[in-house]
Amino acid sequence: MPSREELKLRAFQEIDSKADEIVNLAKTILGHPEPGFRENKTSHLVATKFAEMGIPFRAGLALTGVRGELIGGTAGPALAILGELDSLIVNEHPMADAATGAAHACGHHCQIAMLLGTAMALSQPDILSALSGRLIFMAVPAEEYIEIEYRDDLRREGKLEFLGGKPELIRLGEFDDVDMSMMLHTTSVPEEKQLCISGTNNGTVAKRIEFIGRGAHAGGSPHLGINALNAATLALSAIHYNRETFRDADTVRVHPIITRGGDAVSAVPADVRMETFVRGRTIEAIMDANRKTDRALKAGALAVGANVKIQTIPGYMPLTQNKAMADIFRANSVDLVGEENVGHVAHRTGSTDMGDVSQLMPAIHPYVGGATGLGHGANYMVEDYNLAVVTATKALTSTTIDLLADGANQAGKVISGQRAEMTRDQYLTFMRQLASEETFRGTDP
Secondary structure (H helix, E strand, O other): OOOHHHHHHHHHHHHHHOHHHHHHHHHHHHOOOOOOOOOHHHHHHHHHHHHHHOOOEEEEEOOOEEEEEEEOOEEEEEEEEEEEOOOEEOOOOOOOOOOOOEEOOOOHHHHHHHHHHHHHHHOOHHHHOOOEEEEEEEEEOOOOOOOHHHHHHHHHOOOOOOOOHHHHHHHOOOOOOOOEEEOOEEOOOHHHEOEEEEEEEOEEEEEEEEEEOEOOEOOOOHHHOEOHHHHHHHHHHHHHHOHHHOOHHHOOEEOOEEEEOOOOOOEOOOEEEEEEEEEEOOHHHHHHHHHHHHHHHHHHHHHHOOEEEEEEEEEEOOEOOOHHHHHHHHHHHHHHHOHHHEEEEEEEOOOOOHHHHHOOOOEEOOEEOOEEOOOOOOOOEEOOHHHHHHHHHHHHHHHHHHHHOHHHHHHHHHHHOOOOOOOHHHHHHHHHHHOEEEEEEOOOO
């Protein structure tokens, strides 16, 4: 039986021989960005590549997800390697789709290339036969929590329940037979170096808000109207006045936007819409900030005699990464790029639905460099594809080999060393309890 180092060398040879193909996959996806639950071209590309590699797969999961599976030479645990299909909406991005404004301003196109590159390497018979367990390659939809109104309409139509891809796949049972998971995300932050070990992330809930006033002629009879935009503006201020009550350690973030501010400048706004996230480091911090946000929204409505509809939608759970898996990934990172080029971040205030997966099983979500600009911004571009795709593929591949070679001894230690925060049923119950809709009436009796 070949050693782990021999298996890695063989896998790296395969990756190097297909480096151009793997990079071109990323660039192809970059040129066809698609927002969440509409990643039809990207999903089809993944399915096509799985078919070419002879990897059995299922498509159409959570609308656009694709899951392929390989079985090692002997029985063992199941490791899922994930990649995210979706893009953002950034109209100003140089690679934005002219019709939709969709753009890969976060590097998900590289994730799918890594996923496929890792599958290419590990599907080689002499490598796969030396691994114990199952390899699950999962291309997941809709990690970017955007277009809430559109996704909520899909929910109301019965096409999905949760507005993020991984929560929806958890609901559908696609993680039921998975023992551990990992993925690798690009970064443009120089301090995070070439490969970066990450710790925790904020979780979040989402909110859709509608202030309902009374229309009237804005010039002739404004006194007969109820200005819903004024109610929303007051609510924004009230949220701001609560910020000093958020503890620094909880890294709370509340960042509303107005998606509809009125219909005509000549009319008192009667229908004003907002969306916001309420983020925090812990579930307790999120729930506290959520209560204060609701209170602020109601205060804005009450002040001008408007009504407000508040819909709270389950978002993403806080991310906690498995230290034993992270240590294995870090050791491989040092081998690939050197100790001086491996960074570490203790906590991130953004959110990812990998947090939901991490509540159920050991999981890691490290980062790879190669990008420049601001994440989610118009200038975010991957410049070094060799690092962001090829080296990243090697990092995922070598970590997989360490986990599943030698009878999956390392994987067994990881699994036995972590107690899940939640079962799937507990997770689903909690998420469903978060969902609520209420109308607060601030109108005069």
